[in-house]
Amino acid sequence: MIHKFAMNGLNIVLDVNSGAVHVVDKVTYEVLDFYKEKDIDFIKENLTNFSSDEIEEAYKEILELEENGLLYSQDNYLDIEGFKNREPVVKAMCLHIAHDCNLKCKYCFASQGDFGGQKSHMSLEVGKKALDYLVANSGSRRNLEVDFFGGEPLMNFEVVKQLVSYGNEIAPQKGKNFRFTITTNGVLLDDEKIAYINEHMHNVVLSLDGRKDINDDMRPTLNDKGSYDIIVPKFQKLVKERKNKYYYLRGTFTRDNMDFGKDVLHFKDLGFDLTSVEPVVGDESNPYALRDEDIPKILKEYEDLAIKYADMRVNDEEFRFFHFMVDLAQGPCAIKRLTGCGAGTEYLAVTPEGDIYPCHQFVGQEEFKMGNILEKEINLPEDMRQTFRNAHVYSKEECSKCWARFYCSGGCHANAYNFNDDILKPYELGCEMQKKRVECALMVEAKVMLEKEDLEPIL
Numbered sequence: 001m002i003h004k005f006a007m008n009g010l011n012i013v014l015d016v017n018s019g020a021v022h023v024v025d026k027v028t029y030e031v032l033d034f035y036k037e038k039d040i041d042f043i044k045e046n047l048t049n050f051s052s053d054e055i056e057e058a059y060k061e062i063l064e065l066e067e068n069g070l071l072y073s074q075d076n077y078l079d080i081e082g083f084k085n086r087e088p089v090v091k092a093m094c095l096h097i098a099h100d101c102n103l104k105c106k107y108c109f110a111s112q113g114d115f116g117g118q119k120s121h122m123s124l125e126v127g128k129k130a131l132d133y134l135v136a137n138s139g140s141r142r143n144l145e146v147d148f149f150g151g152e153p154l155m156n157f158e159v160v161k162q163l164v165s166y167g168n169e170i171a172p173q174k175g176k177n178f179r180f181t182i183t184t185n186g187v188l189l190d191d192e193k194i195a196y197i198n199e200h201m202h203n204v205v206l207s208l209d210g211r212k213d214i215n216d217d218m219r220p221t222l223n224d225k226g227s228y229d230i231i232v233p234k235f236q237k238l239v240k241e242r243k244n245k246y247y248y249l250r251g252t253f254t255r256d257n258m259d260f261g262k263d264v265l266h267f268k269d270l271g272f273d274l275t276s277v278e279p280v281v282g283d284e285s286n287p288y289a290l291r292d293e294d295i296p297k298i299l300k301e302y303e304d305l306a307i308k309y310a311d312m313r314v315n316d317e318e319f320r321f322f323h324f325m326v327d328l329a330q331g332p333c334a335i336k337r338l339t340g341c342g343a344g345t346e347y348l349a350v351t352p353e354g355d356i357y358p359c360h361q362f363v364g365q366e367e368f369k370m371g372n373i374l375e376k377e378i379n380l381p382e383d384m385r386q387t388f389r390n391a392h393v394y395s396k397e398e399c400s401k402c403w404a405r406f407y408c409s410g411g412c413h414a415n416a417y418n419f420n421d422d423i424l425k426p427y428e429l430g431c432e433m434q435k436k437r438v439e440c441a442l443m444v445e446a447k448v449m450l451e452k453e454d455l456e457p458i459l
Helices: 026-031 040-046 052-067 124-136 153-170 191-200 212-218 228-242 261-270 292-314 334-339 382-389 413-420 428-452
Strands: 002-007 010-015 021-024 092-096 143-149 177-184 203-207 248-253 274-279 347-350 355-357
Touching (some): 002 292, 021 428, 124 143, 143 153, 153 177, 212 228, 248 261
Parallel strands (some): 177 203, 203 248
16 A cells, blocks of 8 residues: 655655655656556556656656565564564553642543542552552563643642652662653642652653643633743743753644644744644534534644744754654554554553543543552453454554554544544544644655755655
8 A cells, every 4th residue: 555645845655564755756656646557558648748758767666666565565564473462561551640730721631630520639559559550560561651640740749759759669679660751731830840850750741732822711720810921931941951851842722723833833932842732632512622624724734834844854943843753764663553552451541549541531431440559459351451452453444444554553542432432433533634744744754854865856
């Protein structure tokens, strides 16, 4: 399978199974429309805007790439031994350190932090049990990921610090290493918290929705005031003092700011160079929710932003936008490309009460409760784990036929379930946006390579 598209003056061809990306000339781009179905005489008769010699040369080079496994390559991933015999190990855990929040974001899937239940904070006992479970069930995995999540985790920051100390104490005893992440809205940040986070957190996710009016409309404080002026200076201080350690400034765009490219560029103006803006997910009963008719405008916005972003990359600007970052040389391992986030198998979420769920987005949906971390013997339901284990790109009908399947790995299980009542049926709006983002990312990398190495199109 191949996928071809034109963007920013480039004709790009992706070989889906090998991941090879080719920038081609116009004749090759058009020959590929017929190559697999028609002989060369038919192609010559129908592509009258090119000479016979041009068509023959393009046809010959396509054939050579095919013979070398760089076009129309075979899909052999299902035969990978590591995929067929994956170990049932837990590699990552999301600790809901606080089901409580000091903002009331309109689009919050967590119901302003409490996930539809009572406001609560995780105890040290629950947190310790969760870290113990992760260590005990991580197999030969050395690096273990732990995300302190909410609500707003800074509302229970003393327990966060105690759990970091505990984790760093027990990990070396078992040959493990914890990599901690904290996700925060920033309201409670102060110098002491910033210093601690920068010293102890492998990554930090900072929530901001972009321009002041956009952010303040969607992310008001509890007294209905804007949060932008409170948090931006704190985020700037944290990032400045963080130096070269990982962080992401993460926003959400809604129907109210489908010109979200302006918000991404606003992040750049504020001095943040690692950014992400995610599409809101919500049903159409919400006025901010994205709809089918919005897709053309959203896709154009992605493409317009990608063209500007490509110029930034060519000019060696440090700014990075998560959705346009793709590694053409290596990328994720093959198994990860097939299975995605690992929710319900490699990745689990634990609530303040100790309840275990497949991921943070399933929390509060009782049908997905897998047990409780305080139980004397924790036996996660094998049928549910198998359901999630088998939710890969080949078991999802739409994904198995999609050219972008190895980039999105089948999409978000929670979105699939919430929109289609089936984790095997992807969220369609999300798919359309994901495919455009992949095209944009491939274009950016191709543009950078051609411009910086002064190359001509490959064919």
